[in-house]
Amino acid sequence: MKNKEYHSKAPIYEALEAYRKARVVPFDVPGHKQGRGNAMLREFLGEQCLSVDVNSMKPLDNLCHPVSVIKEAEELAADAFGAKHAFFMINGTSSAVQAMVMSVCKKGEKIIMPRNVHRSAINALIISGAIPVYINPGTNKKLGIPLGMSIDDVKRAIKENPDAKAVLVNNPTYYGICSNLKEITKIAHENGMYVLVDEAHGTHFYFGENMPVSAVEAGADMAAISMHKTGGSLTQSSFLLLNCDLNVGYVRQIINLTQTTSASYLLMSSLDLARRDLVLHGNEIFHKVVDIAEYARSEINKIDGYYAFSKELIDGDAVYDFDVTKLSIFTRDIGLAGIEVYDLLRDEYGIQIEFGDIANILAIISVGDRSLAIERLISSLSEIKRLHSRDKAGMFDHEYINPEVILTPQEAFYSEKLSMPMNESQGKICAEFVMCYPPGIPILAPGEKITQEILDYISYAKEKGCFLTGTADPKIENINIVINSVNS
Structure with a gap:
């Protein structure tokens, strides 16, 4: 159990509040000068927001080299996630993924990873010159979606590439599918390799009950956490967790190669406050999220033609576990691609979901969702089926194609x-x-x-x-x- 009195603090937020109350006269950047220089922006975002859109200064610390309030906020975040260190990332989780790869792999060194990684991981290879050893994920034949990493595939890749420096794992995937992270970590560590986890969609694993295993709990060395996705912070704000003996200063130097020197205090304070909220209330927050998602899944599965999949996919290997907060729905049996349902929901029903692909849609469920909104989603899906369903003949039946890699x-x-x-x-x-x-x-x-x-x-x-x-x-x-x- 975390010390809730300790986590009731929010150092960056508190420092910004003190700055705002001090009524400091700004002769630094940003040039809007607490909103006074841009009336339309002030009206749109609010005076209070713009009054704390500030530059680094002694009382507010500096993200490139934290020594005071940001340093304290990082220590609180590390404790919240159970990691050795936590870095505030304000260039999104993409920069956290790139920092992970670049911290352990240099030009010409190999890294084992699933091919269905986010583009940020491959961007890291373009920047660093590291060489990918791709593991092609299995595919669920009905749903057409890529699965997690099979243990046999990981063992084979390690055996064939004993000089690889690291194994990167997506956990969970966009669809909610989890790999056997503990076993992958154990095997990689036995072979002297780091384990890096793109945990963009797994913030809640650290704070909810009966969730799939988190990267830190599994013993992984680094994890990239999208706090803004399911943790309640502002878009583009994330954490990079360090859970091994890599030098903190060196990892920060890697981060600073690509992260801005003009760090947004709006983003950092949102991370600070979101961490506080999750430690103090995360259990109840994600209990509610699970209840909402399970209710929606149950009701959608009563509509003939849709399939909101869940833990029944678990096979103990490539689908080792499933994140039940993900409302992933197979649509092809009503003759519509996921992207077609996505467009209909937005254009005809005023509902914006996360994404639609060739055969599935994903609705992100969070504590901010309300019963009325969920009922509206369910009824809209029912009506789309009634009004727009058609013969599914000729539809593409898989989302992932194994690539043939010729060059790095x-x-x-x-x-x-x-x-x-x-x-x-x-x-x-x-x-x-x-x-x-x-x-x-x-x-x-x-x-x-x-x-x-x-x-x-x-x-x-x-x-x-x-x-x-x-x-x-x-x-x-x-x-x-x-x-x-x-x-x-």
Whole structure:
């Protein structure tokens, strides 16, 4: 049990309140000067918000080199998560994932990871020059979604690459699927490898009851935590947890390579207050979230044609556990791609869910949700089925395609490139990303061979209305390929 009196403090928030009450005259940045210089912005965000949108100074500490209130807030966060150290991240969890990889892998060193990683992990390889050893995840044949990391696949990858420096694990996946993190950590550590966990969607594992195992509890070395996703902080604010003997100062230097020197105190104070709230009230918060999600899942499964999946997927390996707070719903049996249901919910019913893909949708459930809103989601899904369902013949039946990796991401990304029409690129080596966003998992990454199956998938995703990103061409009609693959 955490010491709740200790965690009732919020050092950054308290320092900002003291600053605001002191009525300091600002002759520093930001130039809006507590909102006085931008009336429209002040009216939109509020005077109180803008009065604490400030720059680093002695009373407020400095995120690049914390010595006072930020240092104390980091110590509180580390204690809250049970880690050895916690870094405040205000460039999003993407920068936390990149810092993890770059802290343990240098140019030419190998890292074992699932291929269905977020683009931030592959971006880390482009920046650092580390070499990926991809584990292709299994796929649930009915749902078409990638699963977690199989223990046998991890063992095989380690045996074939004993010189790898680390194993990176997504836990949980966007869909709520968890790998056997304790066993993966044990095997990796026995072979002298670090374990890094992209735990963007797992903040609640640390504070709720009967949740899947957290990265820290499993003994992993580092974890990237998206506090803004399920922890209640502002968008773009996250934690990087350090749970091993890596030098804290060195990891901070790695973070400072890419993180801004103008850290937002709005983001940092939101992390400070969210940590406080989760330690003091997290148990009851996530008990409510689970109840809401389980109720919604039960009601949606009564509508013929939808499948809100859960713990019944558990197989003890590639689906070792399931995060029941995730309301993931299979839609293909009503003849609609997930992205089509996503668009209908937003455009026709005024409901914004997290994402839709080829066959599924995901609704994020949090303590902020209310019964009336949940009932509206359920009834809207029922009506969409009644009004828009059709024959599912000809629909794409899987979300993940095993890539053929020819070059490392860094080699391909920085190679001489040629832009060519997407539909003429079969057999060439991709020099950029193509992905649906969200979730931001690449369909194609730099260094991978462009196959007809991948091109068909991209065409289908476009047709169904997925928001494609990653290419230099904003219309996603042309793709950059490695120039020496033109005649391949």
